[in-house]
Amino acid sequence: MTHPLRNHRIATVTLNPAIDQTVSIPNFKADAVNRVAWKQDDAGGKGVNVASFLAEAGHRVSVSGFLGRENDALFKTLFHQKGIDDHVVYLPGDTRINIKIVDDAQGQVTDINYPGQAPTHGDVATLKQAVHALAEQCDWFVFSGSVPAGLSTDIYDELIGPLKAQGKTVVLDTSGDALRFGLPAKPDLIKPNQAELEEVLNTRLSGHGEVVAAARELISSGIPYVVVSMGGEGALFVDRTQAFHAQPPSVDIKSTVGAGDAMVAGTVAGLVSGQSLRDCATLATAFSMGALGEIGPRLPPMEKIQAMRKLVTVQEVR
Numbered sequence: 001m002t003h004p005l006r007n008h009r010i011a012t013v014t015l016n017p018a019i020d021q022t023v024s025i026p027n028f029k030a031d032a033v034n035r036v037a038w039k040q041d042d043a044g045g046k047g048v049n050v051a052s053f054l055a056e057a058g059h060r061v062s063v064s065g066f067l068g069r070e071n072d073a074l075f076k077t078l079f080h081q082k083g084i085d086d087h088v089v090y091l092p093g094d095t096r097i098n099i100k101i102v103d104d105a106q107g108q109v110t111d112i113n114y115p116g117q118a119p120t121h122g123d124v125a126t127l128k129q130a131v132h133a134l135a136e137q138c139d140w141f142v143f144s145g146s147v148p149a150g151l152s153t154d155i156y157d158e159l160i161g162p163l164k165a166q167g168k169t170v171v172l173d174t175s176g177d178a179l180r181f182g183l184p185a186k187p188d189l190i191k192p193n194q195a196e197l198e199e200v201l202n203t204r205l206s207g208h209g210e211v212v213a214a215a216r217e218l219i220s221s222g223i224p225y226v227v228v229s230m231g232g233e234g235a236l237f238v239d240r241t242q243a244f245h246a247q248p249p250s251v252d253i254k255s256t257v258g259a260g261d262a263m264v265a266g267t268v269a270g271l272v273s274g275q276s277l278r279d280c281a282t283l284a285t286a287f288s289m290g291a292l293g294e295i296g297p298r299l300p301p302m303e304k305i306q307a308m309r310k311l312v313t314v315q316e317v318r
Contacts, residue, residue: 009140019096020044023100045065047143047145066090066117067095072095075095096116100112116146160186170188191264246314247312248285251289262290
């Protein structure tokens, strides 16, 4: 049965997308000749991943941000296959490539990330127009990822402020200065990991109680939901009155690509459909578990996600 709130259209915005190239090299060694067993290219970037996951879960999604014209085929194919509306601002040149070297023999993953493109002031103005136009049809906006070189670190504040003024629900998933300067816009949900939360609050946190207290500092400043991801330690889902720790069972990790984005998508999917914070925690954790079991930013079928929810241990943190 389709939930009536599925009619809410969700937009994701990715300022610094990438093609995720996963290459398998058993027993990878630096300063040596390495043989590639196989490779896989995926259209990526945090907001692109969130859009893909939400579309797989049956939500109506639009995507915006910046993409290079010269290597856009993977992205256009993804948008077409998933039924995602394309409102991207296309720039001259290539979208960057992020390489993940997966070494199953040693259980290691090595990341090599290229710098992104440098949008001009005119490109940013065009993006602001695209986001403004999307506000006529979308109730939810997800801003994800790093800020390209040359853009102001308060770009998220500039993009989120007008949407909040129109009563839109806005999610921000970024880190460092981009997060610090985005917080004054009062997004409705942020998803830092513990290190990113410590960095933005300039503090050290130990134990779930301290992390929840730190999240509540941000909540008291006007940010309704804070989700703190902690890798194998699960995640904390916090609002003004409740906090839950969601612990997944140990899973075989095929790829970490998009696991955090899957958690964002699962949290949004839960909130959009009116689920409780506890239920959002199990859904978001199941999305993340599902992504870890796939190569590249993919989810297993939703029936498997729903089954995974039952394996998540949730405890209230008081």
